[in-house]
Amino acid sequence: MFSYYLKLAARSLGRTPAVSALMVLAIGLGIGVCMTMLSVYALMSGDPIPHKSDRLYAVQLDSWDPNQPAFEPDEPPRQLTWRDSMALAERTPPGVPFAAMAGVGLTFEVRDARDVRPEIVSGRATTADFFSLFDVPFLYGAGWDRLADADAAHVVVLSRELNDKLFGGEDSTGRSVEAGGQVLRVVGVIDDWSPTPRFYDLNSGVFDQTEDAFMPLAVFDRHREDWGINGSINCWEPPPAEGLFASECVFTQFWVELPDEAARRDYQAFLDAYVQEQKRLGRFQRPLNNRLSDVNDWLEINEVVADDNRVLLGLSFMFLGVCLLNMVGLLLAKFLGRAGDVGVRRALGASRAEVFKQHLTEVGLLGAAGGVAGLALAWGGLAGIRALYEDYERVAHLNLELVLVALGLAVVAGLAAGIYPAWRICRIAPAVYLKTQ
Numbered sequence: 001m002f003s004y005y006l007k008l009a010a011r012s013l014g015r016t017p018a019v020s021a022l023m024v025l026a027i028g029l030g031i032g033v034c035m036t037m038l039s040v041y042a043l044m045s046g047d048p049i050p051h052k053s054d055r056l057y058a059v060q061l062d063s064w065d066p067n068q069p070a071f072e073p074d075e076p077p078r079q080l081t082w083r084d085s086m087a088l089a090e091r092t093p094p095g096v097p098f099a100a101m102a103g104v105g106l107t108f109e110v111r112d113a114r115d116v117r118p119e120i121v122s123g124r125a126t127t128a129d130f131f132s133l134f135d136v137p138f139l140y141g142a143g144w145d146r147l148a149d150a151d152a153a154h155v156v157v158l159s160r161e162l163n164d165k166l167f168g169g170e171d172s173t174g175r176s177v178e179a180g181g182q183v184l185r186v187v188g189v190i191d192d193w194s195p196t197p198r199f200y201d202l203n204s205g206v207f208d209q210t211e212d213a214f215m216p217l218a219v220f221d222r223h224r225e226d227w228g229i230n231g232s233i234n235c236w237e238p239p240p241a242e243g244l245f246a247s248e249c250v251f252t253q254f255w256v257e258l259p260d261e262a263a264r265r266d267y268q269a270f271l272d273a274y275v276q277e278q279k280r281l282g283r284f285q286r287p288l289n290n291r292l293s294d295v296n297d298w299l300e301i302n303e304v305v306a307d308d309n310r311v312l313l314g315l316s317f318m319f320l321g322v323c324l325l326n327m328v329g330l331l332l333a334k335f336l337g338r339a340g341d342v343g344v345r346r347a348l349g350a351s352r353a354e355v356f357k358q359h360l361t362e363v364g365l366l367g368a369a370g371g372v373a374g375l376a377l378a379w380g381g382l383a384g385i386r387a388l389y390e391d392y393e394r395v396a397h398l399n400l401e402l403v404l405v406a407l408g409l410a411v412v413a414g415l416a417a418g419i420y421p422a423w424r425i426c427r428i429a430p431a432v433y434l435k436t437q
Contacts (some may be wrong), residue, residue, distance in 0.1 A: 010365070019334055020366070023327050026100075027370025027410055027417075030323030032377025035406045037316040039382060039398055044207075045305045048195035049135065052257070052293035056133065057264065059088065059254040060293070061275060065236035066285035071140060076289050077234065077303065079203060079250035088254055089127055089217070094268060097257040099215055101126035103204060103231030106179045108213065110166050119165055121179070122230055123213040124201075125220035131157070131188075133257055136227045139163075141188030142171035144216060152218035156184040162212040163189045184215060199295055201253050203232035204300045258292075268292055324417040327366075329351050331421035335359060359422035360415060367414020368387065371407040 047053050061084055062069075062076035070077040080088075082102075089100040104125045109118035130136070131143035140163075144155050156177060163172055172186045190210075197206045220227055224245060231251055239247035258264045271290045278284045293301055379398060398406075 003212035016178070016334060019330055022390065023330050023366050024369045024373055026323045026327045026330070027367055027414055028373030028377055030413065031371055031374025031406055031410045032381060034316045034320050034384070034409065035374060035378035035398070036381035037313045039378065039402050039406070040385065041305065041310075041313045042402065043196055045299075046196065047296060048197055048294060052135070055257050055259055056295050057256050057267075057292040057297045058260055058295075059256060059271065060291035061284070062289035063248055063250070063278075063284055064286060064288045069286070070234075070236075074289065075301070077250045079232070079234065080252045080254050081248055081250055082245045082252055083100045085252040085254050086217075086221070087274065088271075090254065091270075091274065093266075096263075096267065097129040097133050099127050099130040099200070099255045099256075101130065101201070101253060102217070102220065102229060102252045103201065103211070104215070104220055105228040105230035106213065108162065108166065108177050108179050110175075110177055119162065119212075121212045122209075123215065124178075125215055125217045126212040127217050129257075130214065133255060134195070136193055137191040139189045139191040140171040141186070143188055143214075149216050149218050152222050153216060154182060154184050154219055155187045155216065157188040157190060158186055158212040159190050159191060159210065159212040179213070180223060182219070182223055182226075184219075197299065197304050199299060200255060201231070202298075203253075204230070206304055208304075209397060216402060227238065239369065253284045256292075264292060320413065322363075324413055327414070328420060331363065331418055332424065335421045335425040353426075355426040356422050359425055360418055363414050363418025363422065364411055366418075367411040368407065370414060371410025374410055375403060375406050 002348045030350070058078075059080065060076040060078065061080055062072040063081055063084065064077050069075055085100040085102075089098065092098045102125050104123040106121050106123050107118050108121045124130075128144050130151050131138075136143070139160055141157075143157055144153060147153075148155055156179065158172065158177075160169075163169060166177065167175065172189060175186050176183050177186065178184075179424055189255070194210055198208055198210060222345065229244075229251055233244070233249055233251040235247065235249035237248055239249060244251075256267060268290070271292070272288060275284050275288060275290055299305070375398070384397065
């Protein structure tokens with residue numbers, strides 16, 4: 001019976017092409033606007049590492065100005081000082097995976113490859129657990145171990161993209177690159193890895209690509225005068241004569257993995273004890289205010305999804321509602337315009353339920369067509385967003401899941417708009433129209 005109703009729906013839409021096109025356009029506009037905003041919102045607010053986001057914690061220590069908080073009303077800074085990150089890396093209890101890190105800017109080149117140009121690289125100096133902590137996949141080789149951290153081994157892990165540029169995509173493990181005047185041995189090449197948002201460092205681009213090179217933090221410490229910091233630096237007082245690395249300026253990040261609430265409490269106590277010790281040395285003059293925030297709390301604290309995005313998402317669904325109201329009027333006019341045909345069908349024995357199903361099938365077909373049109377409009381809208389906002393390049397796109405959501409939403413929205421018109425047409429009295437036939 002459903003196939004018969006589809007044939008009737010196709011014939012009905014063909015008899016009134018202008019009205020049908022208007023209804024498809026109404027749904028398409030509403031779906032296009034909704035999916036443009038929903039796509040951006042969904043990818044911005046998604047959990048970037050769902051299987052362990054409740055076990056990964058960003059560390060905050062309140063080393064800020066004693067006269068005012070880093071963020072109102074009483075929020076600590078969202079990064080750590082160099083000395084605090086290095087101290088936590090040294091003192092974190094055994095068995096607790098951690099990653100201390102800072103962004104680094106370098107130029108990479110391969111001396112024995114004349115046809116390969118030097119590459120300006122966004123890098124990350126970090127500790128050995130970074131790769132296991134954040135489940136970084138490897139194409140070749142692996143990361144370094146904690147012994148390499150302790151020895152400040154001159155090793156590096158490359159991204160797949162940088163490996164393609166420098167070594168033509170070959171397995172480059174064991175080969176050497178020169179970075180910032182130092183020779184580094186390649187120990188691994190990362191496979192495609194791009195968490196969205198880039199939650200482990202939200203300070204220099206929430207939706208930026210992951211770095212192209214990773215090297216031990218101890219190596220960066222040894223050559224920090226020659227290598228540049230690539231990231232956000234915030235200070236509440238001028239750096240001392242000893243320089244930025246001895247200052248209260250914050251520009252490093254620190255993450256730990258804690259398997260349960262007991263481990264979280266123990267690490268919180270460890271942080272508080274460290275800060276109390278520093279207080280006795282004259283630092284940390286603000287009240288005790290150290291934080292451990294899991295991934296989703298961290299995204300909320302950093303306002304990855306701004307209130308403006310939520311408002312725009314709500315407005316887009318309101319616009320879809322307006323489009324559906326217009327569609328209800330068009331459907332009423334179309335269905336009631338063929339009331340005579342329906343009256344004859346009812347007189348020949350068709351039940352109200354069958355008439356209702358027939359008209360809902362037609363509305364569902366309209367919704368599906370509107371969904372296809374909406375996807376085309378959403379694709380154009382997202383292309384416009386990518387052109388206008390460079391930071392949204394990685395979140396302004398459609399994936400298979402969102403395509404299915406768009407089509408499902410279009411059909412459901414069409415059916416919702418068609419319920420009342422279909423109910424009205426199936427409630428007509430056949431006798432009134434038979435007298436006029």
